[in-house]
Amino acid sequence: xxxxxxxxxxxxxxAGLAQDLDVLPADPNPHAMMARYLAGRAxxxxxxxxxxxxxxxxxxxxxxxxxxxxxxxxxxxxxLPQPSPLHPRMVGRLQxxxxxxxxxxxxxxxxxxxxxxxxxxxxKAPGTTSPAFIAPVGHWIxxxxxxxxxxxxxEMARHGYILFVYDPIGQGERLEYFDxxxxxxxxxxxxxxxxxxxxxxxxxxxDTLTKHFxxxxxxxxxxxxxxxxxxxxxxxxxxxxxGGTLTRFISAVDPRVAISIPVVSAASKGGVGGSSDGxxxxxxxxxxxxxxxxxxxxxxxxxxxxxNASEDxxxxxxxxxxxxxxxxxxxxxxxxxxxxxxxxxxxGIIDDMRxxxxxxxxxxxxxxxxxxxxxxxxGALEKPQDLWATETGQVWTSLGGATIFDINRQRxxxxxxxxxxxxxxxxxIRRFLDLPANVFPLGTRPAGAFRRGDRPVEKLILExxxxxxxxxxxxSPGGEAxxxxxxxxxxxxxxxxAGPGGQIDQLVDRGFLVMTIDVRGLGETAPLGPAPAANxxxxxxxxxxxxxxxxxxxxxxxxxxxxLLAMRVQDALAALxxxxxxxxxxxxxxxxxxxxxxxxxxxxxxxxxPRVRQAVAHRPLVDFRxxxxxxxxxxxxxLFVLGILRHFDLPQVVAAxxxxxxxxxxxVDALGxxxxxxxxxxxxxxxxxxxxxxxxxxxxxxxxxxxxxRL
Numbered sequence: 001x002x003x004x005x006x007x008x009x010x011x012x013x014x015a016g017l018a019q020d021l022d023v024l025p026a027d028p029n030p031h032a033m034m035a036r037y038l039a040g041r042a043x044x045x046x047x048x049x050x051x052x053x054x055x056x057x058x059x060x061x062x063x064x065x066x067x068x069x070x071x072x073x074x075x076x077x078x079x080l081p082q083p084s085p086l087h088p089r090m091v092g093r094l095q096x097x098x099x100x101x102x103x104x105x106x107x108x109x110x111x112x113x114x115x116x117x118x119x120x121x122x123x124k125a126p127g128t129t130s131p132a133f134i135a136p137v138g139h140w141i142x143x144x145x146x147x148x149x150x151x152x153x154x155e156m157a158r159h160g161y162i163l164f165v166y167d168p169i170g171q172g173e174r175l176e177y178f179d180x181x182x183x184x185x186x187x188x189x190x191x192x193x194x195x196x197x198x199x200x201x202x203x204x205x206x207d208t209l210t211k212h213f214x215x216x217x218x219x220x221x222x223x224x225x226x227x228x229x230x231x232x233x234x235x236x237x238x239x240x241x242x243g244g245t246l247t248r249f250i251s252a253v254d255p256r257v258a259i260s261i262p263v264v265s266a267a268s269k270g271g272v273g274g275s276s277d278g279x280x281x282x283x284x285x286x287x288x289x290x291x292x293x294x295x296x297x298x299x300x301x302x303x304x305x306x307x308n309a310s311e312d313x314x315x316x317x318x319x320x321x322x323x324x325x326x327x328x329x330x331x332x333x334x335x336x337x338x339x340x341x342x343x344x345x346x347x348g349i350i351d352d353m354r355x356x357x358x359x360x361x362x363x364x365x366x367x368x369x370x371x372x373x374x375x376x377x378x379g380a381l382e383k384p385q386d387l388w389a390t391e392t393g394q395v396w397t398s399l400g401g402a403t404i405f406d407i408n409r410q411r412x413x414x415x416x417x418x419x420x421x422x423x424x425x426x427x428x429i430r431r432f433l434d435l436p437a438n439v440f441p442l443g444t445r446p447a448g449a450f451r452r453g454d455r456p457v458e459k460l461i462l463e464x465x466x467x468x469x470x471x472x473x474x475x476s477p478g479g480e481a482x483x484x485x486x487x488x489x490x491x492x493x494x495x496x497x498a499g500p501g502g503q504i505d506q507l508v509d510r511g512f513l514v515m516t517i518d519v520r521g522l523g524e525t526a527p528l529g530p531a532p533a534a535n536x537x538x539x540x541x542x543x544x545x546x547x548x549x550x551x552x553x554x555x556x557x558x559x560x561x562x563x564l565l566a567m568r569v570q571d572a573l574a575a576l577x578x579x580x581x582x583x584x585x586x587x588x589x590x591x592x593x594x595x596x597x598x599x600x601x602x603x604x605x606x607x608x609x610p611r612v613r614q615a616v617a618h619r620p621l622v623d624f625r626x627x628x629x630x631x632x633x634x635x636x637x638x639l640f641v642l643g644i645l646r647h648f649d650l651p652q653v654v655a656a657x658x659x660x661x662x663x664x665x666x667x668v669d670a671l672g673x674x675x676x677x678x679x680x681x682x683x684x685x686x687x688x689x690x691x692x693x694x695x696x697x698x699x700x701x702x703x704x705x706x707x708x709x710r711l
Contacts, residue, residue, distance in 0.1 A: 021495040023447045023459045023471030024524050030469070033525045037467040038272045038556050042286045046270040049289040053297070053324065062331050066298050069290060073298075074253060076284045078207035081215050084110050088223055091389055094382070098123045099157035101382070103389040104164075108219040109212075111401040115173040115389040116166035116220070117144050119153035120229060124160070124370060131234035131365045132162035132227075134220040136213075136250065138241025138264075138348075139191035139277065143172020145384035148240060148349040154379055159358055160371035162230060166220055168242070169212060169279070169404060170194035173388060176403050177631065178396045186632075191242065192277045196547070198404050199278025201628055203558065205412045206643030209279040210249065212404055217250040221257070233258070234365050238357060240264050240349040245280050245292075252298035259364060260299050261357050263307045263349050266318035267293040272556040283642045287561040293321040300325070301332035305360045307353040308342045315342040351377040405631050412628050415646045419625075420686060424652040426608055432647050433566035435608070439573035442466070452500065454478060455508060462517070464574040468567075471524050472517045472575060473498060475508050476584065484589035485579050487605070488516035489572060489598030491636070493523030497595075506702040507593075513585055517575050519568035519601065521553050521638075554637035563641045565601070572605040580611050589613050593705060596620060597636060599664075600650070607656040615662045616705045622667040622675055623650040623683055633670035654687040663705065664692045 024030040056062050074080060084107065092103035102118040121130060133156065140146040144165045153163040167174045170191050177187030177194055187194035199209035217237065224230045236259035237247040244265025251260035272286055285291065296304060306322070308315045322340045329335045339360065343352040355376050362371065390398035430437065441462040448459040458474040473494055477483060486507055490496045494516040497503040507514050518524050527549035557564040572592070580587050591614045594602030599617030606615030621627070621635055624644050654662045667680045680692035695704055 019450055019452070019457075021473060021498050022524055023461060023473065024469060025447075030471075030525045031528045033467070033469065034521050034527060034553055037520075038560060040467055041560055042270065042272045045286050045289050046291075049291070049294070052289070053327070056328070056331070059331055062300065062328055066300075069294060070253065070298055072288050073282070073290050076208075076282050076288050076290065077211040077214070077253075078202070080211055080218075080253075081109050083222075086219060086223055086226070088226065094386065095122070096154075099154060101153070101387070103387065104166075104223070105389050105399075106219065106223050107401075108216045109402070109407065112212075112403075112407065113174070113395045113399050113401045114166050114216055114219070115144070115395065116164060116223075117153065117387055117389075118227075119157040119163040119165070121157045121160050121162070123158075123372070127228075128370070129229060129231040130160060130162050130369050131236070131361070132164060132224050132230045133236045133238050133259075133261075134217055134224065134250075135163055135165035136217050136237065136239035136243035136246035137165065137168050137171060138239065138243040139171070139195075140241075141171055141185065141190055142384055143167035143174070145172065145382070145387045147381060150381050150387075151351075151377065151379075152238070152349055152354060155354060155358070155374050155376060158372060159374040160369055161361065161365075162224070162227075164220055164224055166216065168246075169209070169216070170198065173390050173393055174395050176405065178394050180394075180397050183394075192547070196278030196551075197632075199281065200633075200637060200640040201405065201408050203283060203640045203642045204624055204628055204645045205408060205415065206646050207408070207411070208282055209404065210282055212407075213246055213279045214249050214253055217246060218254050221254065231369065234368060236260065236361070238263065238349075240353075241347060242277055242280070248292065248295040251302070251304075252295040255302075257302065259303045259305075259361060261305045261307070261360070263353055263357075264309050264312055264314070264347050266306065266308060266312075266314040267291075267296045267321045268317050269293055269321060273559050281555050281559065283555075283558040284561045286559050293324065296321060296325050296338075297328055299338075300328040301334045301337065303334075303337040303360070303364055304339070305357065306340045307349075307356060308340065309347050309350065309353075310342055310344045311346050315340070409628055412625075412645055416625055416649070419645065419647075419649045419652060422648060422652060423686075424648050424656045426656055428648070429604065429607055429653060429656060432644070433569060433604070434562055435566065435570055435573070439464075439570055439608075440577040441470075441574045444578055447471075452505075460578070462571075462574055462578055464520075464571045468520050468571070469525070470517050470519065470571050470575065472515055472578075475504055475514045475516075477508050477511055477513065480584075482584055482586040483511060483513040485513045485515065485582075485585040485591070487572065487575055487579055487590070487592045487602075488514050489519065489592065489594040489601050489605075490516070491522055491595065491597035493526070494518045495523065503702055507706070510702070510706055512591075512706070513582075515575060515579050517571065519571040519598075521550065521564060521568070526550065527553055551637035554640070558642055563644075564638045565597075565604075565641050568597075568601050568638070569604045569608070572601050573609055576605060576609050576611065587611060591616065594618070594620065597639060600639065603650060603653050603657075603662065606660065606662060607653045610660075612657075613660060615657065615660075616665065617663070617667075618665045618701065618705070619668055619674075620664060621650075622664075622669060622680055625649055625683075626670045630670040634672045635670055651684045651686045651690075654684060654690050658687075658689045660689065662687070662690050664690060665695050665701070665704065667692060 088106040094101040104116040156163040238261035240263040244262035247262040251257040460472040462470040529549035599620030
């Protein structure tokens with residue numbers, strides 16, 4: 001299938017012809033435009049970061065950089081939660097000869113229960129202390145019961161160390177999307193999907209899921225410090241895959257981690273990210289100049305071992321990061337304390353990796369405690385239910401308590417209440433979206449033309465900022481008269497309603513000149529990849545929904561510190577300026593129509609450009625608050641704008657457009673379900689200029705939208 005959208009003419013005189021509604025040239029690839037743009041925006045931050053690292057020569061300079069960078073990382077995370085009582089309790093014990101497994105429950109935050117297993121060397125004399133490790137778990141849905149972590153706990157305890165392995169949020173006994181009727185996970189059947197669904201909601205209040213994951217680990221260390229068996233000066237962290245990434249994060253934030261062993265989680269150089277699990281995305285990390293390799297730089301002079309699997313093909317990436325990191329260890333005269341190794345085999349904490357880890361730990365702590373030789377990869381594994389800390393195997397059904405969804409709603413409450421009382425100015429919106437006072441195209445150039453019957457259609461390319469080309473089609477009724485105009489925004493792409501007889505033709509039939517555009521990342525410049533499939537089982541559907549090129553693009557833009565929605569609003573404002581500059585447009589009657597996400601963009605554009613006489617939004621999300629009110633949602637990642645609910649919501653945006661009228665047709669909730677008109681009006685009480693309607697007749701939608709009585 002080609003990139004071109006070919007629409008066969010159905011109008012009289014057009015039979016047998018085809019109209020190409022694409023505007024941009026095929027070279028350079030327009031679908032890669034946003035990747036080029038984001039990489040270009042990231043490059044100066046990467047260069048500045050490299051200059052800072054290269055300038056470090058002394059221990060004082062490195063420690064000053066570490067302190068500053070650690071504080072900046074915590075700020076980007078949204079801060080850390082306040083310490084609260086752990087309320088730990090041991091609810092069961094497995095005696096296994098030379099080691100013991102205790103089943104532990106603690107609260108990392110009030111009523112946020114963490115289920116864990118503590119592996120202890122039973123062969124040591126009472127009163128003996130041993131070094132201990134926390135073990136953050138990767139994205140294995142079994143959580144702490146996953147084979148590699150059972151092996152790690154058994155072997156460490158037999159060898160003479162203590163391991164504390166705990167279930168991550170959304171895995172093991174802590175499923176966020178647990179269905180008590182089917183006893184199944186409704187969040188996608190994998191940790192990555194559940195994490196990303198939760199993470200998007202955290203973004204709305206300026207938080208990250210990452211901070212909650214880090215905090216679980218830091219509270220695990222707090223718990224170890226309460227145990228008399230633990231050597232309180234020798235606590236490390238070791239985890240694989242996503243647990244390796246969390247080991248990297250926890251080691252960077254918490255200096256109490258004395259040895260750091262991230263497994264199958266290499267630290268890479270630069271980039272804008274966006275494709276990682278939601279608990280690994282830290283919005284603003286690019287302009288904050290903190291990439292994954294900088295987590296490693298926050299570890300020296302503490303020992304660090306990174307273990308890689310040959311099947312992951314990450315070893316060379318890790319070696320490149322290590323080569324730079326050695327500079328930091330040399331400053332402390334500890335160059336040998338940073339090591340990268342590769343084991344032959346699968347993704348996981350496999351036998352050879354564990355063997356290397358024990359050798360590495362023994363170099364530093366083997367003489368501080370009694371140890372025994374350990375055989376790797378032998379011994380029986382426990383059934384997952386035998387390791388449960390809850391009676392039912394799920395916190396939800398055994399303990400109740402809170403989830404991150406609950407915490408987000410609780411934290412959002414004061415801001416949401418304040419939003420209903422706040423009066424927003426256009427300057428407030430501009431500052432939040434980081435938009436200039438005046439938005440206009442840097443350039444506009446023709447890219448072709450054709451006729452539909454007796455009506456001219458122009459192709460234009462608007463450069464809305466360096467590197468961003470916005471394709472536009474202008475449909476005109478023809479003639480010399482100045483026409484009322486519509487900017488048409490559709491998140492399905494500008495071609496969706498541009499075919500013969502579509503909504504754009506209907507507008508032209510009514511005398512409007514219509515400009516329809518693809519805001520960046522949609523239509524012609526949408527990143528290529530599979531779209532979510534509506535007929536997939538829910539676990540695959542949610543995974544496709546959260547891990548696709550469009551979602552990755554939104555997260556990558558957020559990592560640059562500017563939401564994708566703000567960039568798209570800028571494109572729409574530039575198009576409005578271009579439209580108002582045309583000699584065939586009646587500037588007293590310019591309107592903006594938007595469909596779905598295009599409707600949300602239209603509401604912002606109307607508030608920010610006083611030339612817009614009326615905004616019409618069809619099937620838009622009713623407000624950002626609704627995204628926090630539903631545990632599940634079916635809205636694109638681009639609508640999860642970082643921190644927006646701390647400042648305002650869509651009702652305040654619409655109110656800022658007063659006295660101009662705004663018409664919302666068939667508004668939807670977080671799951672895409674149509675809301676009644678009275679429900680929408682209640683939510684938009686701060687906006688008396690809003691009219692909300694429900695309309696069931698597509699053939700008359702344009703009649704409704706253009707009705708003069710609604711102006």
